[in-house]
Amino acid sequence: MSRNILDRIGNTALMPLRRVVPANGARILLKLESENPTGSMKDRMALAMIGAAEADGRLKPGGPVVEYTAGSTGVSLSLVCAVKGHPLYIVSSDAFAQEKLDHMRILGARLEVLRSEGGGMTEKLTRDLIETARVIADQTGAFWADQMNNADSLAAYRQMAEEIWAQTEGNIDCFVQSVGTAGSIRGNAEGLRRRNPKVTVTAVEPAESPVLSGGSSGAHKIDGIGAGFVVPLWRDGIADRIERVSTEDAIAMALRLAREEGLFAGTSTGANVVAALRCAEQLGAGATVVSIMCDTGMKYFKTFAAAGRP
Numbered sequence: 001m002s003r004n005i006l007d008r009i010g011n012t013a014l015m016p017l018r019r020v021v022p023a024n025g026a027r028i029l030l031k032l033e034s035e036n037p038t039g040s041m042k043d044r045m046a047l048a049m050i051g052a053a054e055a056d057g058r059l060k061p062g063g064p065v066v067e068y069t070a071g072s073t074g075v076s077l078s079l080v081c082a083v084k085g086h087p088l089y090i091v092s093s094d095a096f097a098q099e100k101l102d103h104m105r106i107l108g109a110r111l112e113v114l115r116s117e118g119g120g121m122t123e124k125l126t127r128d129l130i131e132t133a134r135v136i137a138d139q140t141g142a143f144w145a146d147q148m149n150n151a152d153s154l155a156a157y158r159q160m161a162e163e164i165w166a167q168t169e170g171n172i173d174c175f176v177q178s179v180g181t182a183g184s185i186r187g188n189a190e191g192l193r194r195r196n197p198k199v200t201v202t203a204v205e206p207a208e209s210p211v212l213s214g215g216s217s218g219a220h221k222i223d224g225i226g227a228g229f230v231v232p233l234w235r236d237g238i239a240d241r242i243e244r245v246s247t248e249d250a251i252a253m254a255l256r257l258a259r260e261e262g263l264f265a266g267t268s269t270g271a272n273v274v275a276a277l278r279c280a281e282q283l284g285a286g287a288t289v290v291s292i293m294c295d296t297g298m299k300y301f302k303t304f305a306a307a308g309r310p
Contacts, residue, residue: 005083
């Protein structure tokens with residue numbers, strides 16, 4: 001029996017794609033992070049960050065927490081803080097899915113929602129979110145989770161790598177993941193390469209803002225990834241290759257996954273699968289590519305509608 005809902009974080013299923021696959025290509029497996037309590041892989045990092053801060057005294061019992069977020073981390077922190085009894089201040093934006101903002105409020109978070117320019121994610125918006133959270137932390141004395149600089153999240157994703165290794169019985173050739181804070185790709189890369197240094201890693205970023213691959217910062221609408229600058233947790237050597245995926249292609253793939261695989265996921269998952277297909281085509285039959293279903297599409301009804309996709 002679980003002590004509380006937080007015990008249900010992690011140990012998610014790994015499932016092969018059946019129809020959204022390349023001809024004569026590698027098999028593609030998706031880690032179904034939608035099985036976590038809030039429907040997102042960010043439950044892992046939220047629990048790790050709060051747990052580490054409680055353990056070393058940065059966060060006292062009943063103490064407040066503040067964070068900036070595109071949405072999923074905020075929902076996950078809202079869950080963790082509700083269970084653990086920490087008041088939570090969230091800084092987010094109208095650029096992100098309304099469903100996520102609503103979910104945070106329902107779980108008890110206090111929100112400050114910044115206006116965006118045209119509903120797009122940009123470097124300026126990211127930096128405005130961060131600065132607003134910093135000011136709130138200074139004013140309130142709250143523990144600032146500061147996800148882009150918080151290496152405590154890496155332990156959560158190294159654990160995910162251990163799950164993937166066990167579920168594939170060590171048969172993994174390539175890991176594919178989109179880059180937001182870079183915590184998930186870095187933690188998984190470190191964990192998998194500790195098991196087998198030959199595992200290759202592919203990073204995914206928005207084609208409209210390809211800063212990791214040397215391009216210019218720009219606006220895009222793939223929630224949770226593509227901050228518009230090289231994020232602090234990123235390290236050279238994490239990825240063997242970087243794939244650029246457009247917002248349009250990410251949305252189209254998310255809908256394909258729903259209609260052909262019965263997997264209703266968000267746009268970052270769509271981007272992951274676009275890149276995973278490219279890797280699978282190059283690796284060929286007999287190889288295994290693993291990527292992540294980052295969250296559930298239940299968070300993105302309005303996002304799909306705004307893009308004109310029913």
